[in-house]
Each structure stands twice: as structure tokens, then as C-alpha cells.
Amino acid sequence: MTLPPTNGHSVRVTSVTKTFGSGDAKTVALKGADFETREGELHLVVGPSGCGKTTLLSVVAGTLDWDSGQVEVLGERLHEMSRSSVTRFRGRHIGFIFQQFNLIPTLNCVENVSVPLLLNGHSRREAEARAREMLKRVGLGEKLRAHPTGLSGGQQQRVAIARALVHEPRLIICDEPTSALDSVTGHQIMELLAGAARAPGRCVIIVTHDPRTYAFADRITEMEDGRVRNTISGEAIQSFLTTHR
Ligand SMILES: Nc1ncnc2c1ncn2[C@@H]1O[C@H](COP(=O)(O)OP(=O)(O)OP(=O)(O)O)[C@@H](O)[C@H]1O
Ligand SMILES: [Mg+2]
Known part of the structure; x- marks a missing residue:
């Protein structure tokens, strides 16, 4: 699938709203969120629990329908595409690491990581070779044949990361990729993700x-309460680092 030009923006979300449930159970998760990312960057999204981070990123990943607003990803206007086109687009161009890792329990690590490649038409042989390579890069070369249930939380998280990166998608979306990792492994994973971002x-x-x-x-x-409050870069990140350490 050839992508249209992006003008350097990989994601552009404009005035997106999303409400879950109705009546007493109604939650307005996004109240007109505006969000934009550029090619070549590693972009963090922060904010208190429940402010809408996972909801926003699920909309961008095309895994959740929203109520109103525009969503443009890699130059494609998701709001103008059919559900099946969005699914195909996501499978080719987006890698998603879910907050719950969503590994397939009946498949071993190599088989789990092979899935995106098989869905994109690669042979099993090639898919498994690339999956093994990717698992070694996340430090799981010893666990190739293990099933997710036999792995620690941090190891499962690394399988999910390998699966999101293996088909070299243009956009990689990660929900808390380091939460279950010790500091050495967390650092390695962030370096891997930063390398992927800057290609x-x-x-x-x-x-x-x-x-x-x-x-x-x-x-x-x-983010705060269903909206994007601001986006900072450069020196502002330095002061953010000192106040949020
Ligand atoms: N499937 C759902 N059904 C009903 N309410 C939902 C659903 N998913 C999210 N919500 C609600 O929408 C709001 C935003 O949730 P979201 O998961 O986006 O928050 P978050 O910022 O990712 O929080 P956390 O940091 O805890 O992961 C919350 O009030 C949440 O309870
Ligand atoms: Mg969340």
C-alpha cells in the first residue's frame, strides 16, 4: 500500500471526542483532543490515570472508533476509511504494544513475534527467522520456544515489544512499555525504541x-481530563525532567 505524503507529520488528531457507555455509566474519555507527532521523533504522552491516554492512542492505532473529530495517520485520513481498510493499514504500518501485553498463550515466543509478518504475507520460514533475530535483540535469545505463561512480566513485555517492531512499521505505539522492566532492561528497550523512532x-x-x-x-x-494540555520540546523537557523526577 503506497502512502500519501505526510508533510512531516506522522499523526494529526483534531478535536477528537469519545464517550463510553451512557446514562449513569457514561464516561467522556476524550473531550476534543488535539495531538500531533512528527516523523523521526520519539514522542511521550503523559498524564494522570484515567485522563484518556490509552483511549487517544487506541484511536490513533485504529483499534477504537471515536465519536467526532479528524484522525490522520501517515497521511491517511482514518475517519474517511472503511473499517477493513483501517485494519489492513494498521497491520502493515502500525506496531502496537498494549498495556496488557495481549500475547497469544498457545503460541511460543517465536510464533507470537512471527504473527505480524505472516499477516503481511511473509513465509513462515522467513517470519520465524526474523522473529528469532528480534527476540535476541530484546534479550530473549534463551526463551525462543517458551510460552508466555512461562515468562516473567518483564519477559512478556519484551515479547510484545519484539512483536511490535518485527515488521518495521512506520508508526510504533507503546502503552507503558517499561512498566514491568528493571532499570537495565528498561534502558535497553528505550534505546531500541529511540533507534526505531529516528529511522x-x-x-x-x-x-x-x-x-x-x-x-x-x-x-x-x-494530557489532562480528556484533552491535550500542551506539548513541550527542547529546553522545556529539561525543566520537566527536574520537576517530574
Ligand atoms: N472500554 C471502556 N468502557 C468504559 N469506560 C472506559 C473504557 N475505556 C476507558 N474508559 C474510561 O475512560 C477514561 C479514560 O481511560 P483511559 O484508559 O484512556 O485512561 P489512561 O489515561 O490510559 O489511564 P491509565 O494511566 O490508568 O492507563 C477513564 O475514566 C476510563 O475509566
Ligand atoms: Mg492507559
């Missing part, structure tokens, strides 16, 4: 509560 035309968006990730950011977006 031409790529972008990595990370939702995080983990102050250890802040130093890797090119820009940081702060």
Missing part, C-alpha cells in the same frame, strides 16, 4: 508514567 519516516509514541523514559523524548505531550 527516516518513522515515529514512536509512548504512553508512560515512568520518569526513566523522559530523557529519551524529543517531545512530550501532557
Whole structure:
């Protein structure tokens, strides 16, 4: 699938609203969120629990329908596309690491990581070779044949990261990718994600509560109560680092 030109923006979200439930159970998760990321950057999204981070990123990933507003990803206007086109687009161009890792329990690590490649038409042989390579890069070379239930939380998280990166998607979206990792592994994963972000035309968006990730950011977006409050870069990140450590 050839992508239209992006003018350097990988994501452009304008005035997006999303309400869950109705009546007494109604929650307005997004109240007109505006959000934008650029190619070549590692972009963090921060904010208190329940402010709408996962909801916003699920909209960008095309896994959640929203109520109103525009969503443009890699130059494609998701709000004008059919559900099946969005699904195809996501499978080719977006890698998503879910807050719950969503690994397939009946598949071993290599098989889990092979899934995006198989869905994109690669042979099993090639998919498994690339999956093994990716698992070694996240430090799981010893666990290739293990099933998710036999892994620690941090190891499962790294399988999910390998699965999101293996097909070299243009946009990688991660919901708390370092939450279950010790500081050495967390640092390695952030370096891997930062490397992926800075390849031409790529972008990595990370939702995080983990102050250890802040130093890797090119820009940081702060959300509050269903809206984007602001996006900072450069020196402002330095002062953010000192106040949020
Ligand atoms: N499927 C759902 N059904 C009903 N309400 C939901 C659903 N998903 C999210 N919400 C509500 O929408 C609001 C935003 O949730 P969201 O998961 O986006 O927050 P978050 O910023 O990711 O929080 P956290 O940091 O705890 O992961 C919350 O009030 C949440 O309870
Ligand atoms: Mg969340």
C-alpha cells in the first residue's frame, strides 16, 4: 500500500471526542483532543490515570472508533476509511504494544513475534527467522520456544515489544512499555525504541508514567481530563525532567 505524503507529520488528531457507555455509566474519555507527532521523533504522552491516554492512542492505532473529530495517520485520513481498510493499514504500518501485553498463550515466543509478518504475507520460514533475530535483540535469545505463561512480566513485555517492531512499521505505539522492566532492561528497550523512532519516516509514541523514559523524548505531550494540555520540546523537557523526577 503506497502512502500519501505526510508533510512531516506522522499523526494529526483534531478535536477528537469519545464517550463510553451512557446514562449513569457514561464516561467522556476524550473531550476534543488535539495531538500531533512528527516523523523521526520519539514522542511521550503523559498524564494522570484515567485522563484518556490509552483511549487517544487506541484511536490513533485504529483499534477504537471515536465519536467526532479528524484522525490522520501517515497521511491517511482514518475517519474517511472503511473499517477493513483501517485494519489492513494498521497491520502493515502500525506496531502496537498494549498495556496488557495481549500475547497469544498457545503460541511460543517465536510464533507470537512471527504473527505480524505472516499477516503481511511473509513465509513462515522467513517470519520465524526474523522473529528469532528480534527476540535476541530484546534479550530473549534463551526463551525462543517458551510460552508466555512461562515468562516473567518483564519477559512478556519484551515479547510484545519484539512483536511490535518485527515488521518495521512506520508508526510504533507503546502503552507503558517499561512498566514491568528493571532499570537495565528498561534502558535497553528505550534505546531500541529511540533507534526505531529516528529511522527516516518513522515515529514512536509512548504512553508512560515512568520518569526513566523522559530523557529519551524529543517531545512530550501532557494530557489532562480528556484533552491535550500542551506539548513541550527542547529546553522545556529539561525543566520537566527536574520537576517530574
Ligand atoms: N472500554 C471502556 N468502557 C468504559 N469506560 C472506559 C473504557 N475505556 C476507558 N474508559 C474510561 O475512560 C477514561 C479514560 O481511560 P483511559 O484508559 O484512556 O485512561 P489512561 O489515561 O490510559 O489511564 P491509565 O494511566 O490508568 O492507563 C477513564 O475514566 C476510563 O475509566
Ligand atoms: Mg492507559
